[in-house]
Amino acid sequence: MTTHRLTARQFVPRPLPEVFAFFQRPENLARITPASMRLEFLSNDFRMRDGLEIAYRMRPLLGVPVTWRTRIQSYDPPRAFHDSQASGPYRRWEHTHRFESDVDGTGTWVMDEVTYQLPFGPLGELAHRLVVKRQLRGIFEHRARVIAGALAPREANPAPLRVAVAGGTGFVGGAIAAELFQRGEDVVVLSHRGEAARGELPDDVAIRRADVRTSAGLEDALRDVDALVISLAFPNLPIEAPRQGATFDEIDAAGTQRLVDAAIRAGVRRLVYLSGAGAAPDAKRHWFRAKARAEQSVRESSIPYTIIRPTWVYGPRDVALNRFVGFARTLGMVPLTNLGRQPLAPVFVGDVAALAADAIRDERAAGQVFEIGGPATLSMRDVVSTALRVAGLRRPIVPGPTFLIKLAAWPLSLLPRPLITPAAIDFINQPAVVDTALLLARMPRRLTPLAEGLATYLAPGSSPCSVSFDAPRPPRMPIAIDEAA
Numbered sequence: 001m002t003t004h005r006l007t008a009r010q011f012v013p014r015p016l017p018e019v020f021a022f023f024q025r026p027e028n029l030a031r032i033t034p035a036s037m038r039l040e041f042l043s044n045d046f047r048m049r050d051g052l053e054i055a056y057r058m059r060p061l062l063g064v065p066v067t068w069r070t071r072i073q074s075y076d077p078p079r080a081f082h083d084s085q086a087s088g089p090y091r092r093w094e095h096t097h098r099f100e101s102d103v104d105g106t107g108t109w110v111m112d113e114v115t116y117q118l119p120f121g122p123l124g125e126l127a128h129r130l131v132v133k134r135q136l137r138g139i140f141e142h143r144a145r146v147i148a149g150a151l152a153p154r155e156a157n158p159a160p161l162r163v164a165v166a167g168g169t170g171f172v173g174g175a176i177a178a179e180l181f182q183r184g185e186d187v188v189v190l191s192h193r194g195e196a197a198r199g200e201l202p203d204d205v206a207i208r209r210a211d212v213r214t215s216a217g218l219e220d221a222l223r224d225v226d227a228l229v230i231s232l233a234f235p236n237l238p239i240e241a242p243r244q245g246a247t248f249d250e251i252d253a254a255g256t257q258r259l260v261d262a263a264i265r266a267g268v269r270r271l272v273y274l275s276g277a278g279a280a281p282d283a284k285r286h287w288f289r290a291k292a293r294a295e296q297s298v299r300e301s302s303i304p305y306t307i308i309r310p311t312w313v314y315g316p317r318d319v320a321l322n323r324f325v326g327f328a329r330t331l332g333m334v335p336l337t338n339l340g341r342q343p344l345a346p347v348f349v350g351d352v353a354a355l356a357a358d359a360i361r362d363e364r365a366a367g368q369v370f371e372i373g374g375p376a377t378l379s380m381r382d383v384v385s386t387a388l389r390v391a392g393l394r395r396p397i398v399p400g401p402t403f404l405i406k407l408a409a410w411p412l413s414l415l416p417r418p419l420i421t422p423a424a425i426d427f428i429n430q431p432a433v434v435d436t437a438l439l440l441a442r443m444p445r446r447l448t449p450l451a452e453g454l455a456t457y458l459a460p461g462s463s464p465c466s467v468s469f470d471a472p473r474p475p476r477m478p479i480a481i482d483e484a485a
Contacts, residue, residue: 001091002125006114008140010465014151016101019108020078022151023097024048031150031199032143033058042067050075053086060089060135091124092117110147110465112140134329137467144465145316149178149200157184161226163360164188164268166212166259168205169197171317172274172310172352173231179353180229180360181205190221212255213245218262227270227360228263230256230298237319238287238427239418248290256294260301271305272359273298274352277371277434279309287427295369304366306359308352311373311432314450315349316457320428324384325458328395334388336399337406338429340381345373345433348453354445364442371434375447383450390454402429 012019022028026046033039042055052072057065068088075081078099085093098111118124118132163180167173168189181187181202191197192211201207210217212232222228232255234246245251256273263271279291298305314321327334355372359365378386381397388395406422413421436447456462 001117001121002128003092003115003117004128005470006112006116006136006140006467007471008110008112008144008465008467010110010144010147011102011107012110012147012151013107013153015105016078016099016108019110019151020099022147023099023110024077024081026052026054029054029056030196032146034139034142035199048072048075048077048081061131089119090116091119133469137469140465140467141463144463146200148464150202152178152182152202154182154202154204155184160184160186161360162186162188162224163227163229164190164208164222164225165229165231166190166210167231167233167274168229169193169199169201170231170233171315171319172233172313172349173229174199174201174317175315175349175353176229176231176274176356177201177205179350179357183357185357185360188221188225190218192216212258213250215258215262218258219265222259222262222266222268225263225266225268227272228259228268229272229274229356229360230259230294231274231356232256232259236418239413239421239424248287249293252287253290253293253297257297260297260303263303264301268303270360271298271301271303272356273305273307274356275307275309277309277311277373277432278430285426285430306365306367307369308355308359309369309371309434310347310352311371311434312344312346313349313352314346314453318349321346321383321387325387325391325393328388328391328393333395334384334397335405336381336384336397337402337425338380339399339401340379340384340397342380342429342431343377343433344380344383344431345375345377346383346450346453347373348448348450350453350456351445351448355439355443358443362443368438368442370439370443371436372439372447373432373434373436374450374453376449377433378450386450387454387458390451391458392460 026048030039037058037060039056039058042057050072053069055069057067059065066089069086070083071086073082073084080098082096094115096113100109118128163185165173165177165187168177169191177187177189188206188208189201190208190210192209194209195207198207208221210221232251234251240247273294275291275295278288279295280288281292283289283292295307298307312320324334352372384397402425406425409420409422409425412418
């Protein structure tokens with residue numbers, strides 16, 4: 001039986017006691033585990049100590065539930081702890097966590113060593129090569145991003161505003177909440193899932209439970225708030241799920257109207273709405289018409305507002321461009337619809353977040369509708385080619401006629417959580433270009449080139465942590481693990 005070893009290393013710019021305090025709370029395991037694995041705790045004893053056992057259920061592959069029980073074998077705060085699998089999917093799993101201060105004590109090195117074996121002999125080893133190794137790397141890289149966000153430093157702000165972000169646990173809204181937090185604002189995130197949605201949001205960010213689909217809790221959540229940023233998105237965007245109320249009309253249009261009404265009653269003094277390039281009342285596509293209805297709600301609110309219309313937003317958590325990179329890694333090729341000809345000016349999520357944060361305070365943004373996109377317009381094929389090049393992937397791009405790809409996607413639309421649907425293909429095929437002249441004239445800024453933005457998270461070595469498999473053991477290990485096969 002082959003024994004494998006995974007090592008990971010990450011630097012966190014916070015003192016050792018703060019970093020260890022985050023890791024010693026077992027309940028944070030749900031925050032650092034990818035949401036797609038749907039971790040659920042089966043035990044409620046979280047007092048960290050030698051001998052503690054924690055049971056949970058997760059779905060690491062194809063949604064199949066797996067029960068895992070972890071035992072804390074040794075606990076040495078604030079330097080280390082060691083846990084092992086008491087029962088679960090692995091034949092063996094031993095995980096040592098170590099923490100070391102840097103020279104001046106303002107930062108901490110987080111180091112992990114996992115020794116593991118898979119069951120099923122040769123079949124387990126085949127699964128390791130094809131699936132498990134890549135999945136473990138993804139889990140640790142996801143964990144590193146969450147830790148970097150949850151323990152992010154912030155600037156001193158002598159007069160912070162209390163800013164609520166609706167949609168602040170999503171891709172764009174989460175980036176806006178993080179930007180505001182780093183600027184020292186008093187950030188409140190609205191979520192219908194409450195504390196369970198915290199993820200990489202720092203503990204100093206307040207989460208207030210509210211639901212834009214029913215108006216439940218909205219007015220109370222916005223009480224004592226100075227400004228509101230609305231950046232709504234439903235799960236699995238752009239693939240709608242009408243039975244769950246996850247549609248553009250219900251979330252973008254009606255949800256924004258409910259938020260604006262609650263903001264008026266709560267006395268909010270500033271609104272920033274994240275719309276989309278192409279929003280118009282007479283647009284051909286219903287998602288653009290929904291955005292236009294939301295914009296109308298904001299304009300008619302009597303609250304000073306800024307409307308931001310981004311093009312295709314990309315970044316570490318996007319489910320659009322990253323989906324094509326995922327195709328490259330799993331399929332060995334990238335399928336494209338519309339022959340990859342549609343023009344796009346993708347915008348880096350950090351640029352959108354910075355503009356939203358600026359608009360909260362800058363009077364030049366009041367009453368304006370800003371379009372924002374990247375500094376260059378490219379074809380879809382060129383965008384995907386750039387992403388593959390930055391990620392170091394050599395894969396063929398295989399364009400095909402839209403009607404054939406829609407036909408192939410139709411059966412997938414019947415799945416509980418479809419990967420693609422015919423309507424989503426229409427969404428992907430739309431052009432995404434804007435005129436940034438007004439934005440750059442009123443609020444001059446540098447817009448990030450595509451390759452530069454992609455390199456911050458796709459380029460080899462860009463992850464906040466380094467992960468290696470079966471590398472030689474470092475010469476000094478304070479806690480030893482038996483590696484005998």
